[in-house]
Amino acid sequence: MSNWRICPRPENHRNHSSDIGMHIEIVVLDALTRKELAARLSFRGDGLPDMWGKDAAGKDMAYLGSPRIWCDGTWKGDLPDVSITVVVSRPYEYKTQVVDIEPGDQQKWTILLERGCCxxxxxxxxxxxxxxxxxxxxxxxxxxxxxxxxxxxxxxxxxxxxxxxxxxxxxxxxxxxxxxxxxxxxxxxxxxxxxxxxxxxxxxxxxxxxxxxxxxxxxxxxxxxxxxxxxxxxxxxxxxxxxxxxxxxxxxxxxxxxxxxxxxxxxxxxxxxxxxxxxxxxxxxxxxxxxxxxxxxxxxxxxxxxxxxxxxxxxxxxxxxxxxxxxxxxxxxxxxxxxxxxxxxxxxxxxxxxxxxxxxxxxxxxxxxxxxxxGPVVLVELDDKEPGHVFPTGDTARTLRIRAWGAPGYHDPLEAGTITRIQVIHNGDLHQEWSFADGSEDHVEVTAEITEQSTGWYIVRVEGSIDDQFAITSPFYFEGPEYQAPETHAATVQATVVDAETGRPLDGRLEFVAFDKEQVEVCQTQTFSDGSFNGQVAGDLRLRAVVEGYHDMILSPILDFPEIYREILAGIRREDLADPAYYVKLREALDRVELSFAMNPLQ
Structure with missing residues (x-):
């Protein structure tokens, strides 16, 4: 690490204008633990220019959101001798704090940030x-x-x-x-x-x-x-x-x-x-x-x-x-x-x-x-299990517990977000909903009972009062005897294997291989004769043609079949990813893959 130097910390800030009047130190602590806490600092005041953290060359690190400086718990800097409001924030789990600094005020400020949730x-x-x-x-x-x-x-x-x-x-x-x-x-x-x-x-x-x-x-x-x-x-x-x-x-x-x-x-x-x-x-x-x-x-x-x-x-x-x-x-x-x-x-x-x-x-x-x-911070349990859990179907009534906390705005942390809506979505359709139209709920806890007798899934969606604030969980799954886990679709392959120079059909074997840069693992082997093979191979495998006296050759039923690689995959647009018909088209193409092995003789 001797040749590695760390660039200046972006929270250190010096205002080079002629009206510097205050040298301020701000220390941010967790209100409960009293440990120093990294946080955002936004300085606001009449006539005060935007204050951003600086890069190693002294340029403003202007990212999404309001102008701010990032500190690791302590910030020291020079400020104009004017009335200044300091907005101290650490989204989304902490409550925003505001400090008003007047000319002639104390030099050091200790700010306690309280958690809204943990x-x-x-x-x-x-x-x-x-x-x-x-x-x-x-x-x-x-x-x-x-x-x-x-x-x-x-x-x-x-x-x-x-x-x-x-x-x-x-x-x-x-x-x-x-x-x-x-x-x-x-x-x-x-x-x-x-x-x-x-x-x-x-x-x-x-x-x-x-x-x-x-x-x-x-x-x-x-x-x-x-x-x-x-x-x-x-x-x-x-x-x-x-x-x-x-x-x-x-x-x-x-x-x-x-x-x-x-x-x-x-x-x-x-x-x-x-x-x-x-x-x-x-x-x-x-x-x-x-x-x-x-x-x-x-x-x-x-x-x-x-x-x-x-x-x-x-x-x-x-x-x-x-x-x-x-x-x-x-x-x-x-x-x-x-x-x-x-x-x-x-x-x-x-x-x-x-x-x-x-x-x-x-x-x-x-x-x-x-x-x-x-934005919103959400914790959800179904019978004390977290999202991703798989439950058996049946008559058992299960308790869905949803806790949600409003979060300060990312763009402006002075904007205090609240919870406006909670939805339970079942298999893509709205199952249950709670609305908090008055926008006064900064912490909400609701429960619901779920009894599921068919294979399916549930997710929870929570909306906040600030634009673009929402949270969504991964699914809870219910598995019945009718559930079938998705399996690898088999490609139906018509392959020809010939001498690359003469076109003569060859005899040999095809190895179905799990292929990657590190290794080639043989999963199955089938023989062929007269240069022809017609059969099925798992769609996530490749085929290796092995013929005595020739170099081995590996082809992919996807990358080496132009209809799939050059046409169907090439022309995909965003709407296709949500269109079942596109997936049908891919499956149909996998059912008629044609591969040509032109084998080169050993020298």
């Missing part, structure tokens, strides 16, 4: 697994220590920082190595915050996913395979997403789709950023889909929830996450039509069994013990 006491921890320290624009000079400080002050308990781009944009500062990243994350972590690094991976033409750290930290792409981000004419992605997930799971990680309906960039006839492979995975690799981020784009987009409800009704057990895709190196405001980075705006609460760790968070997400929110 989900961590019950094992629920909020965080985000998708943000970039340096996305690439490098409008700001930031690094990983900057990002972790801001994250703490924004009030999350854990963060996973993506390694698909860079970890520093500070001038002349070297990119940290794997060991550096481990050390920096360990240094930033404490009893109240866990810093992790992983990758937005896989990230290419077939979709963007976010991952969690591996057991032995390493860069993801060299291990699990690189993809092609912008697929030009004739190019072919080397690995399907579920093939990369195989590698990640082998190493104690996994990956989840993010912003599934996003349409951005791409090439003619092949829109970019969309989760192109997601419908295919639902059909041929349902084992690879445990959870999905539904809030990054179009936070309350009805189409994305229609897709999710449809998949749940088909028997898939897919939990919800809420990420941001924020970039610490970008700045700007809506007013100037620039970047507007939502640092920790959406959050994923994960229930962990013991202490917070990478493994505990990943296990919680894969088990569906999650709640996504943009």
């Amino acid at each position: 989900p961590t006491d019950e094992g629920w921890f909020a965080g985000d697994a998708h943000q970039h320290v340096v996305h690439g624009e490098a409008m700001l000079a930031v690094n990983l220590p900057t990002a972790t400080l801001v994250s703490k002050a924004e009030g999350v308990s854990w963060m996973v920082y993506d390694a698909d781009a860079r970890f520093t944009s500070v001038e002349n500062e070297p990119e940290p190595s794997v060991d550096d990243l481990n050390s920096l994350c360990a240094s930033a972590s404490d009893a109240d915050f866990l810093a992790l690094w992983a990758d937005e991976y896989p990230k290419h033409d077939l979709g963007h996913l976010v991952s969690f750290p591996m057991h032995t930290p390493a860069q993801f792409r060299p291990l699990a395979g690189e993809g092609i981000y912008r697929l030009e004419e004739g190019m072919r992605t080397p690995y399907l997403n579920f093939e990369s997930i195989r590698v990640l799971r082998r190493h104690g990680s996994s990956a989840f789709y993010t912003h599934p309906l996003r349409e951005l960039g791409g090439t003619p006839g092949r829109v970019g950023n969309i989760s192109r492979e997601l419908p295919l995975d639902i059909i041929v690799a349902p084992w690879a889909i445990d959870s999905i981020d539904l809030l990054t784009d179009g936070m309350d987009d009805p189409l994305v929830f229609s897709m999710w409800y449809m998949l749940l009704n088909w028997g898939h057990r897919i939990g919800i996450c809420a990420y941001n895709d924020a970039c610490f190196d970008r700045a700007g405001t809506r007013a100037n039509n620039s970047f507007n980075e939502p640092i920790a705006y959406h959050r994923t609460y994960v229930k962990v069994a013991d202490e917070v760790s990478s493994r505990a968070l990943l296990d919680g997400i894969r088990a569906g013990r999650t709640i996504a929110t943009s």
Whole structure:
């Protein structure tokens, strides 16, 4: 770490105008524990310019929300000799405090922040697994220590920082190595915050996913395979997403789709950023889909929830996450039509069994013990079980308990959010609803009785009084004897195997293999003669042709069948992900796969 320097803390602020009159120290403490608490500080007053935390080059770190400075518990700075209001906040679990400072007032202020709720006491921890320290624009000079400080002050308990781009944009500062990243994350972590690094991976033409750290930290792409981000004419992605997930799971990680309906960039006839492979995975690799981020784009987009409800009704057990895709190196405001980075705006609460760790968070997400929110804090139990639990159907009456707390506004923490509506949704339809029209309920607790005799699912949705504030849980599941877990769809393959030079039909064997960058595992073998094979193979496998005197050849029933890869997947649009007809089209194509093995003789 000798060549790694930490850039200046963004909370330290000096006003260089000529009207400096006060040197102020502010200490923020948790009202109960009296421990120093990282928090946001917003300074407001007549004629007072916007005060933002500064990057290493002294530029304003203007992110989404009101101007603010991030402090690690103590802030010292110079302020004009005018009346100033300091708004101290730490969304979404703490109540906002306000301090009025007049010229000539005391130099040091101690602020006690009170909790509005404490989900961590019950094992629920909020965080985000998708943000970039340096996305690439490098409008700001930031690094990983900057990002972790801001994250703490924004009030999350854990963060996973993506390694698909860079970890520093500070001038002349070297990119940290794997060991550096481990050390920096360990240094930033404490009893109240866990810093992790992983990758937005896989990230290419077939979709963007976010991952969690591996057991032995390493860069993801060299291990699990690189993809092609912008697929030009004739190019072919080397690995399907579920093939990369195989590698990640082998190493104690996994990956989840993010912003599934996003349409951005791409090439003619092949829109970019969309989760192109997601419908295919639902059909041929349902084992690879445990959870999905539904809030990054179009936070309350009805189409994305229609897709999710449809998949749940088909028997898939897919939990919800809420990420941001924020970039610490970008700045700007809506007013100037620039970047507007939502640092920790959406959050994923994960229930962990013991202490917070990478493994505990990943296990919680894969088990569906999650709640996504943009404001209200919600805790839900069904017969004392958390979301993701599977109950047997029958005559048993079960008690659904919902607790919800209003949260201060992300954009303006002086705006005190309340709870306006609670809904229970059953199999995609409204089951029960409570409305609090007067907007005075900052804490609500309701119960309901559920008796379920058929296979299905329930989720809870809570709306807050501030625009775009809502929370939604992962499902509770009911499983009856009629339930059938989604299985891998088999591809029906017509294969020809010939000499590449003469076209002569060959005899040999086909191995059905689980393929990824690390290994090729033979799952089944069948012989063929006269250069022809017609049969079924699991859709998540590839075929390896083995002929004596020839080089082996591996083909994918997806990547090497143009109707699927070049036509159906290429032309996908956001509406298709929620359209059952698109999934039917994929299945029909999988039922008529044609592959041609042109074998090269050994020299």
